[in-house]
Structure formats: C-alpha cells, structure tokens
Amino acid sequence: MNLTAASPDVARNARPYLYGGEAAALTDALRAGQYNHGPVTEEFEQAVAAYLGVPDTIAVASGTAALHVGLLAAGVGPGHEVIVPSFTFCATIQAILATGARPRFIEVNPGTGCVEPSEVLAALTPHTRAVMPVLYGGRAVDLTLARPALDEQGVTVVEDAAQAFGSWQGERRVGATGVVTCFSFGPIKNLTCGLGGAIVPRTPLEADACRRLRGLGIVGSAARRAEGTTYTVDGFGMRVQMSPLNAAVGLVQLQHFHEAETRRRELWRAYAAALDGIDGIDGIDGVAVVDADVDRTVPPLCAVRVPDGRRDRVFRALRDRGIGVGVHYPPNHTQPAFSPWYRPLPVTERLGQEIMTLPFHQHLTPACADHAAGELRRALTGASR
Incomplete structure (x- = not known):
C-alpha cells in the first residue's frame, strides 16, 4: 500500500486553507496601491474587534511583533522579569x-501544555513586571486565582494567544477577558493573513501606545500626516504595521471562520477517538492526546506524548511513512541563546522529549486522522521491539 498516495494530505506539514475569495481580495488591495497601512487594515481591525466583542484591536506585521508591542505598551523594559x-x-x-x-x-x-496559577505565583519576584501565559494548542489559560497577587504587585498579564484565535474562556472569546492579548495570523494559524498579528489592548491609552509603537513612534494617522507639513515623533517605535494586502486576506478568512471552527474541532475529535486505547501513548488520567479542551477551543494542532525514550524513533518512522508529524516545541530554557536564564524544569524537559504533533490542517478529513493514527500504532509497535 502506498501510504502517501492513499492519504496525500497527511504527508504534508500544516499549510494554509483558503476559501476562494482571498485572491480577488488581494488583487483589489494591490490595485488600490496602498501597501503600508490603509483603510483595508483598519477595516480588518474593526472586523476582528467586532468578532471578539472588544472595543479595539491593533493589527501588526506578525505574531512576534504583537508580543513585542504588547509588552512595551504594558510598560515592560530593562530590569524587568517576565x-x-x-x-x-x-x-x-x-x-x-x-x-x-x-x-x-x-x-x-x-x-x-499550559501554565497553572500556582506556578505563576511561585515564580513571582520583586522584578516581575508581566506574566505571559502561552495558550498552547489554542486552550485558554485562566489565571483568576493568581490575579489578586498579580494586581497587588502591578504585574500585567500579556497573553501569547498566537494559537488561540476563536477559542473561549468561559462566556467570552479569548481576547475579551480583560488582559492584553496577542494573536498571530501566520500561514498555518486558525485564521491566516499570510503573515500578521494583532493586539487587544485594555484601554484607549494602551491602544494609542500600540499604534505609535507599530508606526515608528509617530503621533497621528498616515492620512492626517498626508494633509500636513510636519509630524511629531514622541518616542520609540518600529515599522511593524500590517499591510492592507495581508489584511485583505484576513477579512475573507474571518468571513468563513465558523467553518474553520467546525472543521478543526471535528478533526481533533476524530484524532482523539482514533487514538483512544493505543498502547504506548502517555497522557494524564488516561487521556491519549494533550487535552485541548476542544469544546471551548479552536485547535490549531493535535499533540500526543510518546514516553520511554521512543519519541524520536516513532517520529522518524512516521516521517519515513509519509506522515507529516512535527515537534511543538523543544524547551527554550535549554536553548543556547537563552542559557543565562536557565532553571531546572524537569516536567518541561520530559515533555520536550515526549511531545509530538500529528498532521493537522483543514485540508484533512476524519479519515485522514484515522489513517495517521493507524500509522502511529504501527510505528509504536516497531519502536517497542
């Protein structure tokens, strides 16, 4: 049996899913001739804000830029810990x-794969200025139990919600829970702009700060500058605006987001069912996959844990069989670039040795999940010999 031919999409790494209107929208934006920042970007910001039920969002060039700008707007800087x-x-x-x-x-x-309030509280120091929970697998992180201590110390929560657009925390969408929230709209996210990101600010003043930071510290809009003879730069800034070209793609994607929610949850549930009871996959309380809380999450991935030192063998076997597995993520505290801030984290270190993500994108069907799970079963049997 030719496995790749039988289910070609599982051989591919995650890739964008387009609904058909993106090319026309991009062509219209190209013809408009305004590529740096313009009305289409502002329309996208307003549409995202309306979808989330928040007063404002600030679109930027990438999810990484969203994190950088969000932290700066929250007052994080030299001498602080996050x-x-x-x-x-x-x-x-x-x-x-x-x-x-x-x-x-x-x-x-x-x-x-997410932080817990107790870990956050145990890590607080006098230098802590922000907490950045990462919403792994799109799952919301509720730090309510830690908030009194954080608020007392003036610590801001800046969510890395790169994977969590569309997910829920209680009755509100992620982004509408009263903290600084940063999204990514990169190529393989739940909603793609090709490349892009957005920040949900807490106040109008924070929104103004984000807009200045993304636009070289210049006060006022590009339209206002075009009508005057000068402009004012009142502080540090970067050139990380979202192009109208990217925003045009995002607007089409947002119109179809209900389909993304439905298909991604369906695929995750298909994996969970197909993986149930497979020997050699470790979880918590018998759960075969890393728990995405799928009823409230729009999942961007499906992760499993392969214990007993077999992950790398299973990974290679699946890649050899045409299954596009990945590893999300190697721990950062063991990376050379971040070695000055190393702390022993045995749970994370073990997780980094066990984690593996299965093919996951909207081109896949539940039948593809069954196929990939069957190949995982075979790979685990081979790795156990």
Whole structure:
C-alpha cells in the first residue's frame, strides 16, 4: 500500500486553507496601491474587534511583533522579569528579550501544555513586571486565582494567544477577558493573513501606545500626516504595521471562520477517538492526546506524548511513512541563546522529549486522522521491539 498516495494530505506539514475569495481580495488591495497601512487594515481591525466583542484591536506585521508591542505598551523594559513557560515557540522568548526584559521560565501542566496559577505565583519576584501565559494548542489559560497577587504587585498579564484565535474562556472569546492579548495570523494559524498579528489592548491609552509603537513612534494617522507639513515623533517605535494586502486576506478568512471552527474541532475529535486505547501513548488520567479542551477551543494542532525514550524513533518512522508529524516545541530554557536564564524544569524537559504533533490542517478529513493514527500504532509497535 502506498501510504502517501492513499492519504496525500497527511504527508504534508500544516499549510494554509483558503476559501476562494482571498485572491480577488488581494488583487483589489494591490490595485488600490496602498501597501503600508490603509483603510483595508483598519477595516480588518474593526472586523476582528467586532468578532471578539472588544472595543479595539491593533493589527501588526506578525505574531512576534504583537508580543513585542504588547509588552512595551504594558510598560515592560530593562530590569524587568517576565514569567513565561519554557514550553513555547522561541518567538515568545525573543519578544521578551527585545524589550530589554529577561524571561523567568516556569513549568507547564504536562496534560495541557499550559501554565497553572500556582506556578505563576511561585515564580513571582520583586522584578516581575508581566506574566505571559502561552495558550498552547489554542486552550485558554485562566489565571483568576493568581490575579489578586498579580494586581497587588502591578504585574500585567500579556497573553501569547498566537494559537488561540476563536477559542473561549468561559462566556467570552479569548481576547475579551480583560488582559492584553496577542494573536498571530501566520500561514498555518486558525485564521491566516499570510503573515500578521494583532493586539487587544485594555484601554484607549494602551491602544494609542500600540499604534505609535507599530508606526515608528509617530503621533497621528498616515492620512492626517498626508494633509500636513510636519509630524511629531514622541518616542520609540518600529515599522511593524500590517499591510492592507495581508489584511485583505484576513477579512475573507474571518468571513468563513465558523467553518474553520467546525472543521478543526471535528478533526481533533476524530484524532482523539482514533487514538483512544493505543498502547504506548502517555497522557494524564488516561487521556491519549494533550487535552485541548476542544469544546471551548479552536485547535490549531493535535499533540500526543510518546514516553520511554521512543519519541524520536516513532517520529522518524512516521516521517519515513509519509506522515507529516512535527515537534511543538523543544524547551527554550535549554536553548543556547537563552542559557543565562536557565532553571531546572524537569516536567518541561520530559515533555520536550515526549511531545509530538500529528498532521493537522483543514485540508484533512476524519479519515485522514484515522489513517495517521493507524500509522502511529504501527510505528509504536516497531519502536517497542
């Protein structure tokens, strides 16, 4: 049996899913001739804000830029610490370092990949200025139990919600829970702009700060500058606006987001059912996959844990069989670039040795999940010999 031919999409790494209107929208934006920042970007910001049920969002060039700008707008800078899980993409840590602050790495719950309030509270120091929970697998992180202590110390919660657009925390969407929230709209996210990100600010003043930071510190809009003879730069800023070209793609994607929610939950549930009872996959309380809380989450991935030192053998076997598995993520506290802030984190270190993500994108069907799970079963049998 030719496995790749039988189910070609499982051989591919996650890739964008387009609904058909993106090309026309992009062509219209190209013809408009305004590529740096313009009305289409502002329309996208308003549409995202309306979808989330918040007053405002600020679109930027990438999810990493969203984290950087969000931290700066929250007052994070040199001499500060940011509490952050080591179990995340390295962009999270690079954004912290870009502010001049330093990361203070903490453990995650191995069953969810997310931080717990108790770990956050245990890591607080007099230098802590922000906590950056990472919403792994799109799952919301509720730090309510830690909030009194954080508020007393003036610590801001800046969510890395790169994977969590569309997910819920209680009765509200992620982004509408009263903290600074940063999204990514990269190529393989739940909603793609091709490349892009957004920040949900807490106040109008914070929104103004984010807009100045993304636009070279210049006060006022580009339209207002075009009508005057000068402009004012009142502080540090970067050139990280979202192009109208990217915003045009995002607007089409947002119109179809209900389909993304439905298909991604369906695929995750198909994996969970197909993986149930497979020997050699470790979880918490018998759960075969890392728990995404799928009823309230729009999942961007499906992760499993392969114990007993077999992950790498299983990974190679699946890649050889045409199954596009990945590893999300190697722990950051063991990376050479972040070695000055190393702390022993045995839970995260073990998780980093066991974690593996299965093919997951909207081109896949439940039948593809069954196929990939069957190949995982075969690979585990081979790795046990």
